[in-house]
Amino acid sequence: MTILNVAGISKSFGGVRAVADVSFSVAAGEMLALIGPNGAGKSTCFNMLNGQTAPDSGRVTLQGRDITGLSPRRIWRLGVGRTFQITATFASMTVRENVQVALLAHHRRVWRFLRPAFAWFGAEADGLLAQVGMAEQASRAAGVLAYGDLKRLELAIALANAPALLLMDEPTAGMAPSERVALMRLARDLASQRGIAVLFTEHDMDVVFGVADRILVLNRGELIAEGDGPAIRSDARVRAVYLGSGATSGGH
Amino acid sequence: MGFVLVQFLTGLASASSLFLVAAGLTVIFGVTRVVNFAHGSLYMLGAYLGWTILSRLPGGPAWFAGGVVLAGLGIAAVGVLIEVLLLQRIYKAPELLQLLATFGVVLVVQDLVLKLWGPNDLTLSRPPWMRSFVQIAGERMPFYDLLMIGIGPLVLLALWLLFTRTRWGTLVRAATQDREMVAALGVDQRLLFTTVFALGAGLAGIGGALALPDGSANGQMDLTAITDAFVVVVVGGLGSLPGAYLASLLIALLQAFGIVLLPKITLVLVFVVMAVVLVVRPNGLLGRKLTLARGEANTLALVRPAEPALRWLGVAALLLAVWAPWFVGPFALSVMTEMLVAMLFAASLHVMMGPGGMPSFGHAAWFGLGAYGAAFAVKGLALSMPAALVVAPFGAALAALVFGGFVVRLSGVYLAMLTLAFAQIVWAVMFQAVSVTGGDNGILGVWPAGWASNPRVFYWLTLAICVACVLVLRRALYAPFGYALRATRDSALRAEAIGLNAGSLRLVALVIAGAAAGLAGGLAAFSKGSVFPTYISIDRSVDALVMVLLGGVQSMAGPVVGALAYTGLFDMLLMVTDLWRLVLGLSIIALVLVFPQGIAGTTYRLWLRGREA
Amino acid sequence: MLNVDDLHSYYGRAHILQGASFALPAGEVMVLLGRNGAGKSTTMKSLIGIVRPARGRIDFAGVDIAGWEPHRIARAGLGYVPEERRVFTDLTVLENLEVGRQPARDGRPAWTEERLFALFPNLGRMRTRAGGRMSGGEQQMLTIARTLMGNPRLLLLDEPSEGLAPVIVEEMAGAILALKQEGVTVLLAEQNLHFAARVADRAAVIEKGRIVWTGTMAALHADEAVRTAYLAV
Numbered sequence A: 001m002t003i004l005n006v007a008g009i010s011k012s013f014g015g016v017r018a019v020a021d022v023s024f025s026v027a028a029g030e031m032l033a034l035i036g037p038n039g040a041g042k043s044t045c046f047n048m049l050n051g052q053t054a055p056d057s058g059r060v061t062l063q064g065r066d067i068t069g070l071s072p073r074r075i076w077r078l079g080v081g082r083t084f085q086i087t088a089t090f091a092s093m094t095v096r097e098n099v100q101v102a103l104l105a106h107h108r109r110v111w112r113f114l115r116p117a118f119a120w121f122g123a124e125a126d127g128l129l130a131q132v133g134m135a136e137q138a139s140r141a142a143g144v145l146a147y148g149d150l151k152r153l154e155l156a157i158a159l160a161n162a163p164a165l166l167l168m169d170e171p172t173a174g175m176a177p178s179e180r181v182a183l184m185r186l187a188r189d190l191a192s193q194r195g196i197a198v199l200f201t202e203h204d205m206d207v208v209f210g211v212a213d214r215i216l217v218l219n220r221g222e223l224i225a226e227g228d229g230p231a232i233r234s235d236a237r238v239r240a241v242y243l244g245s246g247a248t249s250g251g252h
Numbered sequence B: 001m002g003f004v005l006v007q008f009l010t011g012l013a014s015a016s017s018l019f020l021v022a023a024g025l026t027v028i029f030g031v032t033r034v035v036n037f038a039h040g041s042l043y044m045l046g047a048y049l050g051w052t053i054l055s056r057l058p059g060g061p062a063w064f065a066g067g068v069v070l071a072g073l074g075i076a077a078v079g080v081l082i083e084v085l086l087l088q089r090i091y092k093a094p095e096l097l098q099l100l101a102t103f104g105v106v107l108v109v110q111d112l113v114l115k116l117w118g119p120n121d122l123t124l125s126r127p128p129w130m131r132s133f134v135q136i137a138g139e140r141m142p143f144y145d146l147l148m149i150g151i152g153p154l155v156l157l158a159l160w161l162l163f164t165r166t167r168w169g170t171l172v173r174a175a176t177q178d179r180e181m182v183a184a185l186g187v188d189q190r191l192l193f194t195t196v197f198a199l200g201a202g203l204a205g206i207g208g209a210l211a212l213p214d215g216s217a218n219g220q221m222d223l224t225a226i227t228d229a230f231v232v233v234v235v236g237g238l239g240s241l242p243g244a245y246l247a248s249l250l251i252a253l254l255q256a257f258g259i260v261l262l263p264k265i266t267l268v269l270v271f272v273v274m275a276v277v278l279v280v281r282p283n284g285l286l287g288r289k290l291t292l293a294r295g296e297a298n299t300l301a302l303v304r305p306a307e308p309a310l311r312w313l314g315v316a317a318l319l320l321a322v323w324a325p326w327f328v329g330p331f332a333l334s335v336m337t338e339m340l341v342a343m344l345f346a347a348s349l350h351v352m353m354g355p356g357g358m359p360s361f362g363h364a365a366w367f368g369l370g371a372y373g374a375a376f377a378v379k380g381l382a383l384s385m386p387a388a389l390v391v392a393p394f395g396a397a398l399a400a401l402v403f404g405g406f407v408v409r410l411s412g413v414y415l416a417m418l419t420l421a422f423a424q425i426v427w428a429v430m431f432q433a434v435s436v437t438g439g440d441n442g443i444l445g446v447w448p449a450g451w452a453s454n455p456r457v458f459y460w461l462t463l464a465i466c467v468a469c470v471l472v473l474r475r476a477l478y479a480p481f482g483y484a485l486r487a488t489r490d491s492a493l494r495a496e497a498i499g500l501n502a503g504s505l506r507l508v509a510l511v512i513a514g515a516a517a518g519l520a521g522g523l524a525a526f527s528k529g530s531v532f533p534t535y536i537s538i539d540r541s542v543d544a545l546v547m548v549l550l551g552g553v554q555s556m557a558g559p560v561v562g563a564l565a566y567t568g569l570f571d572m573l574l575m576v577t578d579l580w581r582l583v584l585g586l587s588i589i590a591l592v593l594v595f596p597q598g599i600a601g602t603t604y605r606l607w608l609r610g611r612e613a
Numbered sequence C: 001m002l003n004v005d006d007l008h009s010y011y012g013r014a015h016i017l018q019g020a021s022f023a024l025p026a027g028e029v030m031v032l033l034g035r036n037g038a039g040k041s042t043t044m045k046s047l048i049g050i051v052r053p054a055r056g057r058i059d060f061a062g063v064d065i066a067g068w069e070p071h072r073i074a075r076a077g078l079g080y081v082p083e084e085r086r087v088f089t090d091l092t093v094l095e096n097l098e099v100g101r102q103p104a105r106d107g108r109p110a111w112t113e114e115r116l117f118a119l120f121p122n123l124g125r126m127r128t129r130a131g132g133r134m135s136g137g138e139q140q141m142l143t144i145a146r147t148l149m150g151n152p153r154l155l156l157l158d159e160p161s162e163g164l165a166p167v168i169v170e171e172m173a174g175a176i177l178a179l180k181q182e183g184v185t186v187l188l189a190e191q192n193l194h195f196a197a198r199v200a201d202r203a204a205v206i207e208k209g210r211i212v213w214t215g216t217m218a219a220l221h222a223d224e225a226v227r228t229a230y231l232a233v
């Protein structure tokens, strides 16, 4: 079943075509990787999918519903979770409270003025934190976490609305190699168990070739290749603009 | 025609003097992110020092120029002193703390000036060349004003070259963005900041000295200058020099013509202009969205509800407060009533400033509206006191709802200045609608109902209302609403991405804060028996700001402690010394240095540390 | 070149570096490996002085620089390239380089813009572009070039390969090897072991704020136990 369908979206920033006529779709339970050189337009694509940026043209459909140009708030309510390339969490709160706020928003319990916030959805928050391996750090301040742990917290927040589509922008950047694979395996399991469609970008080829079902390659805003791991690895154009010799990326 | 031209040229001349002050302010803010309240004081010192120097020099133009430059250098040295002795120690403290420290400097300078130069306005006897006129289109234009017209653009050009064409300028622009990185590249950023502060202060000093021939050195010029300069800087866009010049032009010309065309609203004209500009362009005319400068204390501390031991302390203080009327005299009782009102007022501002992340320079607007609302209710509508105390918060909340829509779209200093603009507009309305509000004479005879006319009863009533409201506010801040609000402050991006509506959360916070401030205003009206436009004055807004910052913005304990400490200190000083500004200013500075997180915040940290060790 | 002895650093009350000790000979490239939150970045920040160490010695070319201000340390010849790039986004490439400029030392030829553009050809093609309008990879090159303008004797690179496309990482590896040829000593924090293996001579493994293992890259490669215990690869 197709969760997300993207049809010919484009975006320019003052003359620079950041994304040009990109189309693809993601099915339930599928892990789709979007890779490409720095500045290829991957994050811009993500921003258009979750409403951060409105596309200049093209259509984005989520579970059959046109969501082009909706606000991030609406899109989150329709079941899209996202992690950011530059992490964005609430520094004055603990790890658990970060997730609790997301849960409060998801369950529409924000406009409550009396009952203390810690009494809401604590168990559910701990459950999500346990899933991403952050249970022990639940009472630490989010502002002092190491980078890799922040990424995990981001994932827990993104899962709080039980999303149909999960967008992960460089989810493992800055993490230790073993943890990268572990985190992406986790995402992979979530995807297949709950039928979540996952779209992610990565510069770590171990991760990309290890977990992606399908790979899209973006270069200067345009899709230049699409296929499974072996097909992408042997694509001469992808090698030239992105993969290189593989000497510093594990031979991929 | 000639008249219009002369008015236009006069406008250009005052634009230049505005620009000199504003340029210094915007340069300092751009680089150090310090909101320098003392900039007006530097301007005033420039005028006084200029007077001292120029009144001893021969009258020729060259002597005049030399004297002005000398005054500028003198004030630059004062700036260095302030930066090295005070600001350098608190760059790492929360952003607005520097503002509090510079406010302390304002108070100190006011008393120092009074001591050193006396209370009289000092004017310069003008030599003939200064008094000469030029004929323009049949009208007489002072030669000195023509000189001034040229100075603004000249200074703009010089500063522009300095910032874009020199290594120093490049380093300064880099430090504006990321001072820690600049230091890690081998640049002594402390020296950089000191020189920037000296430059800004020097410009203010020159501005003050240049203002002498057309006016005088007097004790009020610091506050006028600082408000004007802030308006210019904000309208132009923080940190933008061309923006500051453009805004100086806009405001000076509007004033030059406004005084002729719309004399009634000249008092608030600049604020109306600022409000309009900010509503249309939330970052000023040429400003860009402010990004947090790197390398400052931007990691927000974890917010925790107080621990049981501290709550018991609160309960003990409350019991003491309930008991107090039996053993204190009537004067002390009225002071304590005032303290309670101040506590609620400060707590309401905390809702905006702390979890809401919306600093306000015009919080007195809601306080004043509440006070006037209560007074109208009693005097105009003949309502009872309890009814009036319901009208007060609702009236203020309604106004907050209407204004708030514009306010919550902005952030930081822009937001603070827009609230100031609204406060000034409200003030001007109350001041000028004489038939309804009595204008400057206020509304008298707003006395409590018979059953509450005993000061003790009124004190207990105030105690009950204020403490209950503060507790309710606190509770809301730890409830989902408060967390969601804080979430929008911590990361607007993430808040939006998890479906939080930052606009409405902030608006509701503003309305709640407005209502609480309005209630405080209503209580103040009954406790004093009268309301005056001073209830809405800038002074009162600053008081609230000082109380919150002094206590600490971290938790509700902050504004409570801050309000009690500030009003207590204030009243005590008024009694024991006529140099109260000096002492209060020094106390504030000392408190800032000793309690960089506010009194409550720092104490709490120390207490925690003591327990964990 | 660098001799760190029993270094302790705190963030507030959190004791992060708990007695880190290691030595780095001149002219070598050493990589600091460790889990997330092990204290790699904190070590780097303590060396350059952004985090002031509470205790311990940092012997840099015979001088104890522990507790110095960052700008003094930088002037003494330590260059620091932070984790999150931190280019000055409003400044052009040339202006960014200007900020990093410090006089030459040791009688070695100073880095000039032209020599740096030869090392990083991409940068030479965008001299007047604002830092904020460059791609992530170009920004990373610029931060390194900017630091080199200070003619450092020792270069601290915190995760230079993070977030970069594999082709760029390859170029980066080439650049670091070229720097080594120039006689610059390099301390590198890395997560990308493939990259580390390509450029480093020796490794130090940090765990909970202590250096738990040091040795050559070859030794690390052979020591399965260390790799599973601390690096979990």
Ligand SMILES: Nc1ncnc2c1ncn2[C@@H]1O[C@H](COP(=O)(O)OP(=O)(O)OP(=O)(O)O)[C@@H](O)[C@H]1O
Binding pocket: A013, A016, A018, A036, A037, A038, A039, A040, A041, A042, A043, A044, A045, A085, C133, C134, C135, C136, C137, C163
């Ligand atoms: N707000 C913006 N204004 C102007 N240009 C922008 C803006 N956002 C992105 N760009 C430009 O659009 C292009 C695509 O950027 P994007 O962030 O999507 O790249 P990316 O593929 O995510 O790269 P990376 O792998 O380095 O994260 C880049 O050239 C970038 O400079």
Ligand SMILES: Nc1ncnc2c1ncn2[C@@H]1O[C@H](COP(=O)(O)OP(=O)(O)OP(=O)(O)O)[C@@H](O)[C@H]1O
Binding pocket: A143, A144, A145, A146, A147, A148, A149, A174, A175, A176, B299, C011, C012, C014, C016, C034, C035, C036, C037, C038, C039, C040, C041, C042, C043
């Ligand atoms: N500003 C801070 N305040 C408090 N604790 C901090 C701060 N910065 C980092 N820490 C803590 O210090 C520890 C070490 O952090 P550091 O950044 O040095 O780790 P790292 O080894 O560089 O990790 P990474 O691989 O994720 O970059 C972590 O536990 C982190 O949570």
Ligand SMILES: [Mg+2]
Binding pocket: A042, A043, A044, A085, A169
């Ligand atoms: Mg990206």
Ligand SMILES: [Mg+2]
Binding pocket: A147, C040, C041, C042, C083
């Ligand atoms: Mg690190």
